[in-house]
Amino acid sequence: AITIDTPVFELKEVLTGKYGDDTKLIYDLKDQGGELLALRYDLTVPFARYVSMNNIANIKRYHIAKVYRRDNPQITLGRYREFYQCDFDIAGTYDPMLPDAECVKIVCEILSEAGVGEFKVRLNHRKLLTGLFEVCGVPAEKFRSVCSSLDKLDKTPWDEVRREMIEQKGLDEETVDRLTPYITLHGGLELYKQLAEEEQLKRNRDACEALEDLRLLFQYCDILNVSNRISFDLSLARGLDYYTGVIYEAVLLDTDRELSVGSVAGGGRYDNLVGMFNPKRKQQVPCVGVSIGVERLFSVLETRSFAQIRTNETEVYVASAHKGLHLKRLEILNQLWNAGFMAEHSYKRNPKLLAQLQYCEEHQIPYAIILGADELARGIVKLREIPSRKEVEVMLDTLMEELRCRLSLPTLPLL
């Protein structure tokens, strides 16, 4: 994919009506004259706006950038008000499920290679939900709000969600009872086959379209060796308004941790979002994509890693063994910089040698050059290997070459 960048703020109206209940979490900018602006809530809506504005017919892009949510931060869960997302989306008119399967594959690849332990990709289809709702008698105007109740099922027991649907969302008890056997279903290809046999679903157009999509998706995911990761899960609804087809969400399965980070990736198909920004444009631009919650992944990785991570890239430190050498240090430093080495020295005129060497050890700098008047008079400096504390004398004339040789060999691991 190619990468693009979009501004951190969008016109307020671009974000309006895209995020369901979560619209309240959008940060607005103050009206200081000019356009009304808001900070982006995700990378999907800005992407669709970009595709529309630039009249793009097809594009495959990734975008790693920060998004903003006016929420309570929960640091240990990797939930912040400002956080990175990494999105991958495929926009364009293509054959069913080929782009969708690639998104599922990419999620599986990223999670496997990140080494965050076992995971599964929960998967459902918005049109299957629509079909089920129709078949069970949920009124059309309540689809979205019933979706948002459903979405709580991963954290809330069914009894409670059932009560919410009846008492708050105003569904009949009978409707909910008709929904119940479906909603709790999850499985794999065999579940797809079971649903595909159900007479009442066979007669519903949305359900049939969804099941045909799912058949293809399972077939492709099988070839891409990721079907073992998939859990076809009829309670997955995802809160965002813009999804129109396949939806999925990756969750980590490691139950050892005290706190679950919940979903670490999610996405789905949104075929109408680009069109919303330019209703006059005849050609629709169907899209499917995935968003990786990189900060949640990092919060998991950080709880596992105890290694000290080196935060600088300095290759060589120029130290002085005694007073009065700061100009000579600058001169050698300048030679190192001009030769392309990453080099530094103390910003004190007459630093103590011990302090300089301690700095090198603390910052895991592999080499130090130690200047002394006696050695300099002989055209020589000391070259110290910091980890082993071994020192050798090197002719100033051959210093750059010596360093180049040594640094091309692996010394300290650069993490």
Add this chain to the structure above:
Amino acid sequence: AITIDTPVFELKEVLTGKYGDDTKLIYDLKDQGGELLALRYDLTVPFARYVSMNNIANIKRYHIAKVYRRDNPQITLGRYREFYQCDFDIAGTYDPMLPDAECVKIVCEILSEAGVGEFKVRLNHRKLLTGLFEVCGVPAEKFRSVCSSLDKLDKTPWDEVRREMIEQKGLDEETVDRLTPYITLHGGLELYKQLAEEEQLKRNRDACEALEDLRLLFQYCDILNVSNRISFDLSLARGLDYYTGVIYEAVLLDTDRELSVGSVAGGGRYDNLVGMFNPKRKQQVPCVGVSIGVERLFSVLETRSFAQIRTNETEVYVASAHKGLHLKRLEILNQLWNAGFMAEHSYKRNPKLLAQLQYCEEHQIPYAIILGADELARGIVKLREIPSRKEVEVMLDTLMEELRCRLSLPTLPLL
């Protein structure tokens, strides 16, 4: 240096009173309850806030991130409302001018290596200005506002600035006349020497301190081979409130271009900013730094480069020569991905071969694998070198090895 990240918004109060006249360009967030926030205007103030909040005594960091200015964008000049800055700062109590000289050196290195043509680094000292103002009789409460008039001298003739000082800033004509001979001075080491001999400056403490700093800075810059880039320029004032010592600004000298991009880097010493965020902390943390206007540099580079820049990294494209091969394509694609290749294919089931090969050429993808039923029956695929359009038959068994060999050799330049 190490790198750090700070949030895109700060508490409004953190930014207040730091930017002089430019405070009006700060984007505020709407008051939606909770803290009053504003988008960062630069990376310097957030850095100082970070050093203060984390009780850091010394740090050398760079930060490449976006800043926000509620200004009229001028695209051709590389002036945007959202743009990247690249800052490098050294915080800590050190000996005079060693960190400052490194900042000047870094500016010169970056501008030389970026290949944006000739440039100079204009340089001055806030305390020299303070001393001059005192000596010439500018009232202390008018120092800042006179600085902001001075700062216009690079774009505005002296007559106009003079009129502004008298009519708008309320200086006496005599005061301005006393300032005049100094303000128009610029030069190098010889100018420093001339000023150092002036009796009235010798008697002013601020001027003496500044001149001693400048003497050291010239000496260090000479060793670092950048003194030929420096223009000691008494009209340089820089608008920001927080500078306390050496200030500098890099400007491009290429006059061929129709439009001047103006300053492409700037910075200076700000010894009191960290302390402003925690007045109770006894230890001051003096700082010096530089901000590189990377987008302005890019706008200059873009006017010079006509090369088509490749925007993807795909190494191999899996194409089908005829209908009915999409499952086989997925299978080979999956093998390529699992083997670590950057590979893609068409998201259409039965794309035309010509369309697939055109895609490769347009996107500068070096290789295509072409599948056909006949070849597959013989355990073979065609491997096509896109630039030369040469094709060879390769056994499927050895395809990965063949590709690995070819891709380790330079094929197309990856820009």
